[in-house]
Amino acid sequence: MRKLTFGMNLSLDGYVAAPGGDLGWSVPSDELFQWWSDRVGATGTALYGRRLWEAMSSHWPTADQRPGATPAEIEYARRWRDMPKVVFSSTISTVDGNTRLVTGDAVTEITRLKAEDGGPIDIVGATLAAAAMRAGLIDEYVLVTHPVLIGDGTPFFTALDNWVNLAPVETRTFSGGVLLTRYETRR
Numbered sequence: 226m227r228k229l230t231f232g233m234n235l236s237l238d239g240y241v242a243a244p245g246g247d248l249g250w251s252v253p254s255d256e257l258f259q260w261w262s263d264r265v266g267a268t269g270t271a272l273y274g275r276r277l278w279e280a281m282s283s284h285w286p287t288a289d290q291r292p293g294a295t296p297a298e299i300e301y302a303r304r305w306r307d308m309p310k311v312v313f314s315s316t317i318s319t320v321d322g323n324t325r326l327v328t329g330d331a332v333t334e335i336t337r338l339k340a341e342d343g344g345p346i347d348i349v350g351a352t353l354a355a356a357a358m359r360a361g362l363i364d365e366y367v368l369v370t371h372p373v374l375i376g377d378g379t380p381f382f383t384a385l386d387n388w389v390n391l392a393p394v395e396t397r398t399f400s401g402g403v404l405l406t407r408y409e410t411r412r
Contacts, residue, residue, distance in 0.1 A: 227269065227338065228345045231354040232367025232407075233381060240378035241351045246276065250373045254400045255297065257369070262301040268308055269344020272335065274353035275314035278324075281305070286322055311338070313353055332360045355383035365409050366391065372402040 233241045234251040242248055253261065265271070273281070288294060289302035310324040313331045320326045327334045335357050338346060348354045348363070357363050368381065391408035398404055 226340060227343055228364045229335065229339055229348060229357065229362055230345060230365040230367055231348045231357065231363050232264070232365075232369065233349065233351065234369045234371060235381040236371055236373050236375045236378075238374045238376065239381050240375050241381050242379040243375045244378050246280075247378075250375055251371055254403070257399045257403055258297055258301070260399070260405070262297060262304060264347070265301065265308055266304045267345070268347045270309045270311060270338065270346045272338075272346060272348045272350075272353060273310060273312045274350035275312065275317055276352070277350040278310075278312045278314070278320070279317075282320070282322070282324075331356050332362070335362055336360075351379050351381055351383075358383050358389075359385060361387075361389075361410075363410060365394075365407060368404075368406045368408075369399075370404045370406070372404075 234248075234253070235241050236243075236250060243250060285302050285305040287302075289299040291298075294302075306322060308323065310320075310322070311327055311334070312320050312324055313327050313334070315328050317326065331353060335346075335348070339362065348357055354363065390411040392411050393406065394409050395407040396405065
């Protein structure tokens with residue numbers, strides 16, 4: 226069974242995006258950007274909701290060809306393009322690159338993907354992750370907490386019907402007081 230991880234940058238008050246989808250508060254340091262890049266390089270498949278897919282796919286497919294692209298951006302763009310991706314949406318009809326579109330039930334498809342052979346799966350996007358959370362499919366949570374309060378927006382966690390017991394597996398501090406915490410789901 227493949228491991229499913231949900232990880233994102235979040236504010237100290239638990240939001241992954243400010244109102245209007247604003248991510249300006251979460252600009253990573255070089256060290257944190259490299260950590261995210263290494264994570265993308267190790268991911269077998271990434272699962273995207275429509276909104277985050279549209280944001281990422283509008284930039285990363287050609288980011289390495291932009292004037293002034295840093296070596297880290299070039300590396301991330303290559304890794305992102307190479308990583309197999311699945312987009313879950315009922316409102317778009319096509320995706321491109323190393324990506325396929327799923328318009329049906331997300332929980333059913335995520336369950337099927339977890340049962341396949343292959344590398345680890347990352348779920349990116351809080352709305353899509355909420356469905357997997359409620360279904361008990363997430364094996365690991367990665368919280369990259371920035372020392373900022375944004376007051377409102379898209380929450381990292383969703384309302385749950387049952388408790389989810391977690392075991393801490395890693396804590397690391399990045400520059401600027403950004404704290405990485407990883408937790409595995411206790412089953």
